[in-house]
Amino acid sequence: MGHIPQFTVLGLANGTIYALIALGLSLVYKATRAINFAQGEVGTLAAFIAWELIGRHHQNWVVGAAAGLAAAVVVGYVMHRFVATPMREASRVSLTIATLGVAFTLYGFEAKVFGASPEVLPPPSLGFQGVSVAGFLLTPVYIYAIAAAVIASATLGVVLRRTRFGLGVLASAQDSDTARLLGVPAAKVSAFTWVGAAVLAGVAGLLAGPTQGVIYPFFMSGTLLFRGLVAALVGGFGDLPGAVYGGLIVGLVEAYSIEAFVHYPGLPEVILMALVLGVLLVRPRGILARGAA
Amino acid sequence: MTATSPPAAFRFAPHVGRLVGVPLACVALAIVLPLAGAAGVINQPDIDVFSYGVLAGMLALSLNIITGYAGPVSLGQVAFLGMGAFTTGLVATKLHLPLTLAFLVAVVGSTAVGALAALVVGLPALRLRGIYLALSTFAFADAVDHYFFNVQQLTGLGSGITVPRPHVLGINLHEASRYVVVPLIGLALVWMFDVRLRHGRLGRALVAIRENEDVAASFGVRVAWSKLAAFMASGAVAGFTGALFAYQVTVVNHSSFTFDQSLFYLIIVVVGGLGSRGGVLVAGMLFTALPRWLSFLQEWNLIVASLLLVITLARHPGGLPSMWAEARDRRALQKGQDDLDAVLPTMGRRRLAEDAQAGAAGESGRGARLQVEGVTVRFGGVVAVDGAGLEVGPGARVGLVGPNGAGKSTLFNVISGLVRPAAGRVLLDGVDLTALPPHERAARGMSRTFQQIGLVKDASLVENLLLAQHCGLPGGPAALFGSGPARRREKEALARAHELLTDIGLASYAEVRAGSLSGGQQRLVELACAIAPHPRLLLLDEPSAGLSPAAAEHLAEQLAALSASYSTSILLIEHHLPLVTAVCEECYVLDSGQVLAHGPTAKVLRQPEVAAAYLGETSP
Numbered sequence: 025m026g027h028i029p030q031f032t033v034l035g036l037a038n039g040t041i042y043a044l045i046a047l048g049l050s051l052v053y054k055a056t057r058a059i060n061f062a063q064g065e066v067g068t069l070a071a072f073i074a075w076e077l078i079g080r081h082h083q084n085w086v087v088g089a090a091a092g093l094a095a096a097v098v099v100g101y102v103m104h105r106f107v108a109t110p111m112r113e114a115s116r117v118s119l120t121i122a123t124l125g126v127a128f129t130l131y132g133f134e135a136k137v138f139g140a141s142p143e144v145l146p147p148p149s150l151g152f153q154g155v156s157v158a159g160f161l162l163t164p165v166y167i168y169a170i171a172a173a174v175i176a177s178a179t180l181g182v183v184l185r186r187t188r189f190g191l192g193v194l195a196s197a198q199d200s201d202t203a204r205l206l207g208v209p210a211a212k213v214s215a216f217t218w219v220g221a222a223v224l225a226g227v228a229g230l231l232a233g234p235t236q237g238v239i240y241p242f243f244m245s246g247t248l249l250f251r252g253l254v255a256a257l258v259g260g261f262g263d264l265p266g267a268v269y270g271g272l273i274v275g276l277v278e279a280y281s282i283e284a285f286v287h288y289p290g291l292p293e294v295i296l297m298a299l300v301l302g303v304l305l306v307r308p309r310g311i312l313a314r315g316a317a
Numbered sequence: 318m319t320a321t322s323p324p325a326a327f328r329f330a331p332h333v334g335r336l337v338g339v340p341l342a343c344v345a346l347a348i349v350l351p352l353a354g355a356a357g358v359i360n361q362p363d364i365d366v367f368s369y370g371v372l373a374g375m376l377a378l379s380l381n382i383i384t385g386y387a388g389p390v391s392l393g394q395v396a397f398l399g400m401g402a403f404t405t406g407l408v409a410t411k412l413h414l415p416l417t418l419a420f421l422v423a424v425v426g427s428t429a430v431g432a433l434a435a436l437v438v439g440l441p442a443l444r445l446r447g448i449y450l451a452l453s454t455f456a457f458a459d460a461v462d463h464y465f466f467n468v469q470q471l472t473g474l475g476s477g478i479t480v481p482r483p484h485v486l487g488i489n490l491h492e493a494s495r496y497v498v499v500p501l502i503g504l505a506l507v508w509m510f511d512v513r514l515r516h517g518r519l520g521r522a523l524v525a526i527r528e529n530e531d532v533a534a535s536f537g538v539r540v541a542w543s544k545l546a547a548f549m550a551s552g553a554v555a556g557f558t559g560a561l562f563a564y565q566v567t568v569v570n571h572s573s574f575t576f577d578q579s580l581f582y583l584i585i586v587v588v589g590g591l592g593s594r595g596g597v598l599v600a601g602m603l604f605t606a607l608p609r610w611l612s613f614l615q616e617w618n619l620i621v622a623s624l625l626l627v628i629t630l631a632r633h634p635g636g637l638p639s640m641w642a643e644a645r646d647r648r649a650l651q652k653g654q655d656d657l658d659a660v661l662p663t664m665g666r667r668r669l670a671e672d673a674q675a676g677a678a679g680e681s682g683r684g685a686r687l688q689v690e691g692v693t694v695r696f697g698g699v700v701a702v703d704g705a706g707l708e709v710g711p712g713a714r715v716g717l718v719g720p721n722g723a724g725k726s727t728l729f730n731v732i733s734g735l736v737r738p739a740a741g742r743v744l745l746d747g748v749d750l751t752a753l754p755p756h757e758r759a760a761r762g763m764s765r766t767f768q769q770i771g772l773v774k775d776a777s778l779v780e781n782l783l784l785a786q787h788c789g790l791p792g793g794p795a796a797l798f799g800s801g802p803a804r805r806r807e808k809e810a811l812a813r814a815h816e817l818l819t820d821i822g823l824a825s826y827a828e829v830r831a832g833s834l835s836g837g838q839q840r841l842v843e844l845a846c847a848i849a850p851h852p853r854l855l856l857l858d859e860p861s862a863g864l865s866p867a868a869a870e871h872l873a874e875q876l877a878a879l880s881a882s883y884s885t886s887i888l889l890i891e892h893h894l895p896l897v898t899a900v901c902e903e904c905y906v907l908d909s910g911q912v913l914a915h916g917p918t919a920k921v922l923r924q925p926e927v928a929a930a931y932l933g934e935t936s937p
Contacts (some may be wrong), residue, residue, distance in 0.1 A: 059448055061580070110631040116448060117390055118630055121587050124580055125626035131577075132619030242577055250459045253452060290464035297460035304441055304449055 029158035031279040037166040039275020040173040041232050045244075045252025046259065046267035047176060048224035054197045054262040055217040056108065058119035062099075062126040064242075064249030066222050067229025069130050070096045071239045072138050074230055075145045085148045093226045099130070100222025104215045127245055134241035147234035165234045172227050177268050180220070184264070193217070197262070228252075247293075251278070254296050257303055260310020270310070274299075336512045339598070340505035347501040354494020363610070365493040365565075370606030371500040372562050375507050377586050377601030378594065379554035382511065384583065385592035386520060387547040388527035389442060390451035393458030394582050397552045399574030400434050400461070401427035401559020403471055406478035406569045416484040424560045431556015432549045439548030443541040446530075458576040466571035477570030480563045496565065503561045504598075507554055511594055514550060517807070518796050521784045523547050524592070525773045531735050532771040537759030537788035537850075581619070584626045590639065592775075646833035649826060684712035684886035685746050685762055685853035692731050692741030694724070694910075701727040702738070703910035709854070712884035714877070716891060716901035716918060720931055724910040725890045726768055729858055732888070733765045734758045745854065760788045764852030768859050768890075770839045771846075774832030778823060778842055781831050782814035783807075785846035817845040836863035844872075854886045861893045873899035894922060906930065 045063055052060040070092035078088035103126055111119050150164035184190035192208035193216060204210045225244075232248055233239045255274045259266025277299060281292040303311060350367075353359045380394045405423040408414070414422060441453040466472050482491045483499075490496045514520050522543045525533035530540050563569045582601075589600030608618040633640055687709040694702040702724040709715045717725050730736035732743055734755035742751045750758055764785075765771070772781050783790075790796065790810055796803040818824045821841045826834065831842060840863050847855055857876075861869040873896045876887065891897045897904060897918060904918040908930040914921050921927060 057448070059451070107627060107631055114630065117388075117451075120448060120451065121390065121583065122627050122630040125584055125587075125623040125630065128581065128584060128619050128623035129627065132616070132623065135619070136616045246577065247459070247463070250455065253455065257452060288464075290460075290467045293460045293463040297456040300456040301441060301453060304453055305444055308445070308449060 027159075027283055028280075030160040031283045032276065033157045033160040033162065035276035035279030036272055037160075037162060037169065037275070038235070038278065039255075039272035040166075040169040041228055041235065041248070041271070042251045042255045042274050043173050043268040043271025044169070044176060044224055044228040044231070045248060046255035046271050047173075047180065047264060048221035048228070049252055049256040050259070050262050050264055050267040051180070051217055051224070052221045053256070054264070055193070055213065056116060056119055058116040058123065059253070060221060061120065061124040061245070061249070062103065062130065063123075063221060063225050063252065064244035064246075065127040065130040065134075066096050066099050066225035067227075067232065067244040067248075068134060068239065068241065069099065069229070070226035071145050071229040071233040071244070072134055072143075072241075075143050075233070075239060076138070078146055079143060085146070089148070089230050092230055093223060096222040096226030096229075097219055099126075100219035100225075101215065103222070104218035108214055108218055109211070131242050131245065138241065140241060142238035142240045144237070145230075145233035145239050148230075165231055169231045169235070172231065173268065173271075176224060176227065177264065180264055189213075189216070250293075250296070251275075254300055257300060258311055263310055266310050273311075335516070335594075336509060339508045339595075343501040343505040343508075347498045350497050350501075351494050354492065354497075359494070361493040364497050366606050366609040368493065368497045368500045368565055369609065370602035371497075371504050372558055372565060373585075373605035374598040374601035375500070375504055375558040375561075376555060377582060377589065377597045378507055378511055379551045379558060380582055380586045381589075381592065381594065381597045382514065382551040382554065383547050384586060385590075385597065386515060386527065387523040387544055389544065389548075390448075390454070390583065391438075391548075391551070391579075392451055392455040392583065393438060393461070393576065393579050394551075394555055395574050395576065395579040396458045396461040397431045397434055397555035398559040398562060399466060399571065401431045401556030402563040402566075402569045402574070403466075403478065403559075404430045404556070405560040405563035406473075406480050407471070409480045409563070410478055417486055420483040420485055420564075423563070424557065427560035427563075428553045428557040431559060432553035434556070435548040435552020436545065438552075439545045442544045442548060455576075458579050462571075462574065462576045466574060472569070472571050474571070477568045479568050480566075482567060483564055490564075500561050500565065503557065507557070508594070508598075510550075510554070513797055513799065515594070518783075518787065518790045518792050519543060519546055519550075521776065521780050522787060524776050524780070525784055527592075528773050528775055529771070531755075532767065532773065533784075534735070534755035535733055535759060535765050535767075535771060536784050536846075537756045538784075539754075539756050581622070584622050588622060588625050588629060642830060643833070646829045649829045650833060652825070683853065684884045686711050686744075687732065687854055687886060687888065688742075688744040688747075689728070689732060690742045690744070692728065692738045692743070694727050694731060694736055694738050701910055702731065704741070705907060705910060705912050706741070707888075707905050707912065707915070709886045709888050712886055713903060714887045714889065714901045716889050716897040716904040717907060718891065718894070718897060718904060718922075719907035719913070723907040723930075725907050726858060727910075728907070729765065729856055729888075729890060733763060733856060756788075759850075762851075762853030763856065764847045764850055764854070765856035766843050766847050766858050766860060768862065770836070770843055770863075772831040772839055772843050775830055777828045777830055778818055778834075779811070779814050779827045781842060781846055782817055782849050783810055785849040786810045786813065787850075789850055813849060817849055818842075821845050837865065837868065840864055852885055854888070857887065857889045857891075859890055859892060861891060861896050869893055869896055870899075872896065876900045898922070 048063050049060055052058065073095045074088035074092035077083040077091055078085055107122050107126060108119065111122060147163065147165040148168055150167060154161045154163040184194055192203060193213050196203040196208055196210065196213045200210065229244055232244060236243060251274050255270035256267050257270065258273050259268070259270030274296070277295065278292050281295045285291040350359065350364055354361060354364055376394060376398055380391060383389055383391045404427040408423040408426055409419055412419060412422065438454055438457045442450055445453065467474065472478065482496055484490065490499060522533060522538040525536060525538055526540055526543060534540050566573065585600045585604050586597050590596035604618060604622055608615045690706045691704050692702055692706065693700065693704050705724065705728055719725055727736060731738045734753060738751070742749055744750065745761055745763065773784060776784070790806055791803045815824065815827060818827055823838060823842065831839060834842065840860060844860060861872055864872060877900050887900070889897065889901055901918050904916070904921045905912055906914040906921060906927050913930055914924055914927050
């Protein structure tokens with residue numbers, strides 16, 4: 025067990041990516057009480073669009089990333105306009121299943137356009153190899169991930185708590201009918217929620233592509249989405265700072281269980297399942313929440 | 318009375334058509350396809366594809382049991398399928414049994430493994446609801462996919478396990494045109510199981526749970542255990558399908574059971590129409606078989622299915638089957654006749670006399686004594702009920718009045734067990750019920766109505782009335798597989814349901830969904846449901862809400878007759894004071910959670926402080 029420091033840094037670094045996914049999930053959950061199963065696949069789409077430009081057409085990384093994020097914004101807006109808005113009165117379970125439909129639509133689209141074979145999305149560079157922390161080399165992509173997680177949570181925090189519009193978003197999350205009566209623009213709040221979540225998904229996809237090694241259709245909707253869901257759950261669904269802590273906790277749990285059970289591939293999955301069941305049954309509002317539910 | 322009872326044959330066997338149609342088609346195909354295959358009319362690969370379609374349809378049906386009937390979203394159905402298939406793989410390769418026996422052991426073992434796995438996954442259902450339960454099934458599917466299916470000894474990893482096609486009773490089922498008989502018989506069995514389940518005691522309970530757990534519990538349904546039973550039934554069907562799937566593919570490989578398949582099946586079932594047996598079966602078969610036949614569809618399959626899903630949900634959340642059901646209800650409502658005001662005076666008179674006779678014979682005929690002592694309920698910082706107490710003597714008719722927000726309905730919820738009080742006790746015939754869940758109180762003869770109409774809107778009137786008799790019907794496997802006594806009880810309950818519907822003048826709408834009726838009609842059905850189980854204590858929460866003044870007056874007559882002839886104890890919440898005066902000899906006035914006054918109805922309602930509480934205090 026001599027590698028604990030390395031695995032700690034690895035866990036925290038991967039945890040920032042889970043935190044980005046969890047932030048998007050929590051944002052949508054806060055507004056709609058539904059789980060957005062398209063959160064992973066929007067990221068896959070962004071990664072593929074970026075790869076198309078960077079990997080195939082040798083464009084600058086920034087150009088590719090911008091195109092990927094633009095695609096995410098479009099999908100987010102479409103989900104707001106053509107899924108969430110008509111389903112305002114539907115149950116949250118129906119909305120959750122509808123997001124699953126969006127995920128599979130994107131999956132089918134990617135498989136059709138980009139093919140099913142794995143592709144390599146090159147990592148963003150910073151002009152140096154990376155920083156060694158406790159024996160673990162933090163490559164630029166991880167540094168971007170940490171920066172993105174910090175910027176995303178700070179921006180969300182400032183927008184939601186310090187602006188008039190953000191307070192309206194929080195108010196609608198509490199009671200959308202009353203908020204509408206008080207003049208909060210419901211359509212804009214919904215657009216902000218879904219586009220915001222999609223951007224977070226896109227950022228996660230652009231960073232997870234390089235850290236995962238290869239990208240392929242659905243690559244973010246399996247293991248990664250699951251980690252994001254566990255992170256959001258551990259932090260308490262709808263709790264934005266909790267989503268970040270949850271991501272880091274899941275990253276650490278995963279890293280330590282890989283270290284401890286190196287000969288049992290897949291066992292981290294079982295440990296995460298136990299974590300999910302434990303949190304759901306004992307502290308359904310998240311392990312950091314004050315007081316049990 | 319204009320409406321007539323349906324003919325007896327129809328009344329006692331309404332589900333025969335559903336029960337035999339598809340199985341008969343399966344048997345016909347099981348005879349035709351092998352002959353056609355042998356004669357070379359149909360290619361073997363085409364029959365293979367058809368078999369896959371049948372198996373997919375079966376898996377879709379299994380998912381429909383959990384998600385369509387009971388409501389919880391299962392994101393791990395394919396994991397159950399895989400566990401069944403690998404169990405069959407192990408039996409076929411490791412046990413070295415005689416061929417016919419091996420096949421039987423594999424099928425039974427896979428079914429059991431599927432049921433057990435689903436039991437484990439469903440355990441959180443005892444505490445979790447809705448979206449959180451979906452998360453736990455997602456976690457399970459992911460863990461099974463990445464861990465258990467990656468254990469070399471169990472699944473042979475990349476190379477998989479080879480399962481040769483079975484020999485059964487000396488017949489070699491190697492050729493696709495012969496093996497197709499097995500999935501077809503499997504589908505026939507699953508279909509009949511599904512019909513029995515859905516239209517039996519458990520299935521009605523599940524549909525009630527999906528819609529409103531509080532209403533279901535008040536009908537006497539054990540909510541958590543029913544959900545667990547649904548999980549097990551679903552897992553068993555999936556495991557069974559897994560066994561047949563293993564013999565179909567002949568090489569069982571874990572790549573067939575990745576968890577994205579589970580998500581895709583959920584989409585199929587929603588597109589087919591949650592809860593619609595036929596729709597789900599057709600969708601399962603089409604989305605699996607068509608792309609294998611028409612290869613150009615392959616890459617469009619996902620996109621078409623998921624776009625269909627999104628469009629259906631966004632346009633019409635119930636899917637096509639619910640649109641048909643709505644159209645059917647509209648037709649039935651146009652055709653049927655009813656006249657509430659004319660019907661009400663006769664409502665229940667004949668029935669009540671019979672009930673009174675039946676009640677006199679059995680102990681259950683006696684009204685129960687209800688005692689509520691010092692009940693306090695807090696919601697956060699708000700004290701909704703503050704040390705309230707009341708008593709309803711055996712056979713007494715007691716009113717409970719008070720301004721809006723006085724805590725009347727909360728007190729009802731405490732009595733029926735939906736709300737746990739912070740302090741105080743609820744006793745029925747001297748037995749402390751305070752710690753009992755709602756379904757056990759229902760089993761002890763408590764029956765209630767709701768202010769927001771406690772019916773299962775998506776179930777037919779008959780089903781609602783059968784659900785109301787839930788406690789009196791036998792449950793468990795005996796009921797599911799239709800033992801003699803269980804069938805007899807079910808027939809009696811069905812007969813009572815139709816008689817009560819006739820009494821309230823809605824017999825011609827027996828198969829119409831409760832939600833399609835008007836508010837007043839629903840009130841009547843709810844009242845019939847409350848009376849159906851021969852309750853010993855009837856809790857009525859504003860029964861006249863939504864009725865016309867004339868109907869409300871008749872209602873008063875009926876309630877008085879009900880209690881007089883049947884000696885049911887009645888506790889009545891009501892704003893329509895003439896009704897209270899007509900029905901209740903005794904009355905409690907509740908204000909701000911406390912009992913303000915109590916005594917003979919006419920006297921209490923004349924007291925000045927009661928008027929003040931109702932009309933608002935005048936400033937000094």
